[in-house]
Amino acid sequence: xxxxxxxxxxxxxxxxxxxxxxxxxxxxxxxxxxxxxxxxxxxxxxxxxxxxxxxxxxxxxxxxxxxxxxxxxxxxxxxxxxxxxxxxxxxxxxxxxxxxxxxxxxxxxxxxxxxxxxxxxxxxxxxxxxxxxxxxxxxxxxxxxxx
Amino acid sequence: xxxxxxxxxxxxxxxxxxxxxxxxxxxxxxxxxxxxxxxxxxxxxxxxxxxxxxxxxxxxxxxxxxxxxxxxx
Numbered sequence: 666x667x668x669x670x671x672x673x674x675x676x677x678x679x680x681x682x683x684x685x686x687x688x689x690x691x692x693x694x695x696x697x698x699x700x701x702x703x704x705x706x707x708x709x710x711x712x713x714x715x716x717x718x719x720x721x722x723x724x725x726x727x728x729x730x731x732x733x734x735x736x737x738x739x740x741x742x743x744x745x746x747x748x749x750x751x752x753x754x755x756x757x758x759x760x761x762x763x764x765x766x767x768x769x770x771x772x773x774x775x776x777x778x779x780x781x782x783x784x785x786x787x788x789x790x791x792x793x794x795x796x797x798x799x800x801x802x803x804x805x806x807x808x809x810x811x812x
Numbered sequence: 813x814x815x816x817x818x819x820x821x822x823x824x825x826x827x828x829x830x831x832x833x834x835x836x837x838x839x840x841x842x843x844x845x846x847x848x849x850x851x852x853x854x855x856x857x858x859x860x861x862x863x864x865x866x867x868x869x870x871x872x873x874x875x876x877x878x879x880x881x882x883x884x885x
Contacts, residue, residue, distance in 0.1 A: 771881075
């Protein structure tokens with residue numbers, strides 16, 4: 666199958682690469698089918714989450730553990746059940762970034778990550794109860810800490 | 813801003829058509845029952861904030877900033 670991806674132009678993909686977001690992303694409830702496309706091959710640190718139902722819609726995802734090594738999101742039993750996960754180990758996490766004109770102005774949302782069950786490719790944007798995470802962490806601080 | 817103290821089982825009324833009742837409380841939480849007309853939207857505040865954040869994240873990201881992020885990794 667083919668799609669004209671927002672950041673990559675025309676590309677082909679297979680159905681098995683798609684993820685299904687249960688109830689859609691918050692505020693984007695009408696879209697469920699997304700294709701994750703890494704900006705660099707074999708590297709999940711920066712991903713375009715391309716919407717299949719609207720080619721102009723793509724979110725920039727990051728692997729939270731590459732920018733915040735001690736990130737430890739906790740899902741409720743109800744959320745794990747919705748994702749069809751037997752244990753929390755089945756879940757991968759990605760965080761949504763707001764990329765602005767510079768890295769210094771950009772932010773990353775650690776409060777509401779996308780939780781993905783890699784086995785059945787069901788995903789859900791959750792809002793963590795953990796008070797240490799907010800909707801807007803400065804990306805510049807996190808990248809610099811790392812390097 | 814009006815701040816009221818209510819106990820478990822007590823309620824308050826807003827605009828004569830919305831009733832808020834404290835059903836239960838814990839050390840750091842309260843359970844509320846909201847009786848309001850169907851057309852009144854009720855949303856947990858963090859959902860509203862998450863939606864606003866997603867809205868911003870749906871804007872087109874400048875390619876040069878994405879490149880810079882990749883280089884710093």
